[in-house]
Amino acid sequence: MAVPVHEQKVQAVVAPAVPFILRPQPAVDCAKEKCVALTFDDGPGRYTERLLDQLKKENARATFYLLGQNAPLYPQTLRRMVSEGHQLGNHTFDHKSLTALSKAQVSEEVNASAQKIKDIAGFAPDTMRPPYGARNPEVDSLINVPMVLWDVDTLDWKHHDPKQTVKIALDEVSDGSIILMHDIHESSVKAVPQLISKLKHKGYKLVTVNELFSDQDFVGSKTYARRA
Template identity: 40%
Template sequence: MTKWVWPVAIVCLLTAGCGVSNNKPYHDQRSAQNSHVDEVALADEPSVDSSRIDSTPLASPSIKPTQAPSEAPKATAQPQTTPTVAIPSPTPKTSQKKATQPEVSKKPSVAVQKNQGHVRISQKKLTLSQLAVKYPDTFKLRGSSQEKKVALTFDDGPDTRFTPKVLDTLKANHVKATFFVLGVKASSHPDVIRRMVNEGHVIGNHSYSHANLPKLTVDKFQNQIMSTESVLQGLIGYAPKLIRPPYGAINEEQVRWVADHHYLIVNWNVDSLDWKSLSSDQVLSNIMQQTKPGSIILQHSGGADSQDLSGTVQALEPLIIKLKAAGYTFVTVPELLHVTKSK
């Protein structure tokens, strides 16, 4: 009996000892495995593979009572990984925002460049030809090419040296012309202005003192036009509708003012260049080479003391004869453009 006591006692002690030792390793192994999963999840967070997330099973485990304690960690490991793997899902959205951030910031700069480009275009100075195209009802360079008519125009008068001679030639050849006169000279030679009107010529406004209009302030520009108009209205009985800026120079703001006040800018498309004190042959040649139906021809009946317009006076009658022989009719600017002479 005694020989069986010791083996039984040893077996009982061994059995009891194994039960105690297995309880503690179960909890320790579960905790260790959970901590390992957390470390893997955190290490993978910056670059999450969506295929891995989709393939992760989300079913909750079930532990059978007969299952050995050593297998329990395998069954409980999967439910613990579910929340840790799902946590990194916002990461791709954050990285996408960072990737698209530079593109979003570029959009305002493009718009600004477009706006700045638009400002540069609007501030760009237009040429006289461009102004004539943009403001066809206010800025004229020529008449209709459908009629074989031309208009003789004379600038910078009146004076007592050349204007009376020009008037004599026009009268002798029964031609009516258009004179763009300066306010300061009209004040000094009112009798010459009255003669122009009495002989059927049309008067236009050429500023008061032959100023370069684009270089003037708004007030000074307006004063150049209005002062001349005031002088002429007292001499000719009407406010001229026609304006010819000195040198033909005018800017867009001034063109708009002219339009708002019901004037008409009249430049030219044939330049005799007589202001260079050319000979009569040169003046005649310059005009004949350029003249076409509807042409507005520029000449001068006055100028600076240093200018010699004898060539203009001498070329005038041969010019009239040649153009009449070619079938042209001479008309005033209002007749050529079909507008009134007064504002």
């Protein structure tokens, strides 16, 4: 299961200004190479800049499923994500379970978050992840972008142990996997350097969700947990 609603509120940390320029990235053909997508939920938060430093050092890309209520607290962090080749995803405005809401409330949760992110990044996310992975046919019908779940749940929100996070990921990963983590937890961010190193040693390319599905059917109102 994904992490419950935030354990605590955090103060915004203003990141250094970075140019809002997309960096050219080497193309990865996931039909020919082993690929895995690292995904981070519930941010941005106080540890996200540290995570971006680690990803930049390793030349690895990730996908961030952002909460709309958090996005305005870290505008430079969002812009840095884009400028360094990462993907922004929608994780609703404030992490409510969509299956417990009315149709109007589902639309508001998704659209309000998309607008907050668009106000900062200049575009709305083109994938979304329902909180807790909670979805049903009614929710699906309201979402016009691909819904991205996961096949590797590190349970990082539960045990807060970097070594355990790495172990679970490595035990469960396979070609085409989507790994679930949370950048609001310092312990999760601490796990990333070792995880990336070991994934690379196993021959995996670290790609965004869109890159993972670049040559496959990837359409709105459908749910994807890994590359087929």
